[in-house]
Amino acid sequence: MTNYYNGRICLNVLAGSKENAKEVYQAAEKNALVGVLSINYPTTEAAVEDMKDYMEILEGNLSVGLGAGNPKQCLVVGDIAKDIKANHFNQVFTSVAYTRANVGNNESLINCLVSPTGKPGYVKISTGPLSSQAEEPAIVSIDTAAKMCKDMGGTSLKFFPMKGLSCKEELVEVAKACAKNDLIIEPTGGIDLENFKEICEICIAAGVNKMIPHVYSSIIDSETGNTRPEDVKTLMDIVKSLV
Incomplete structure (x- = not known):
């Protein structure tokens, strides 16, 4: 497997x-984790079989996704990890340990989904299939969430849904907690070619060593459903200007 980092920022x-996976991976100069969503498959077995091809194409730099943070996919992602030793898994807070146990290594990155609360310094950790439906959400300090993530074998905090820069003050605190606890930060939701640089700059200023910004719908061609390689190249130019 190739390294999935070129400095501090990985797309x-x-x-x-x-075919699109090949295009965007090359457009990113292999500095990308390329997502395939588990929700797009009828069964776990079908996902595993298809993802074997993506693993080869991407030299292991596959990002196994839930699908818009869908908590109902958490066990599917965890089960995929039994057979697909991808370099990256997306996971809700409550299923990180399940995924780490199933992947059976310490090398794969497993993010831990936490959500904005409107209060800087605090995040919602009740992002699982049952807990996300609770009448009273579990809101804890970001430092506590970071430490719990590490306890469970997580490597990253995925801050979602950010809605671009609408929760900038909260992002600052999440980034600081990631820096303090030696975690990767994964800002996600509403990131586009216009706000990408500022979001990365916020994380850099907070002192994080590594970040994985997720840039999705804003660079996807609505007609084909494919990510535009030219937009990935634009993002890489921004990355190079920052690192």
Whole structure:
């Protein structure tokens, strides 16, 4: 497997097909984790079989996705990890340990989905299939969430849904907690070519060593469902200007 980092920033973009996966991986100069969503498959077995091809195409730099943070996919992603030893898994807070146990290594990155609360310094950790439906959400300090993530074998905090820069003050605190606890930060939701640089700059200023910004719908062609390679190249130019 190749390294999935070129310095401090690694892109996370979606692939609409295997050919598109090749295109965007090359457009990112292999500095990307390319997402394939588990929700797009009828069964776990079908996902595993298809993802074997993506693993080869991407040299292991596959990002196994839930599908818009869908908590109902958490066990599917965890089960995929039994057979697909991808370099990256997306996971809700409550299923990180399940995924780590199933992947059976310490090398794969497993993010831990936490959500904005409107209060800087605090995040919602009740992002699982049952807990996300609770009448009273579980809101804890970001430092506590970071430490719990590490306890469970997580490597990253995925801050979602950010809605671009609408929760900038909260992002600052999440980034600071990631820096303090030696975690990767994965800002996600509403990131586009216009706000990408500022979001990365916020994380850099907070002192994070590594970040994986997710740039999805804003760079996907609505007609084909494919990520536009030219937009990935634009993002890489921004990355190079920052690192």
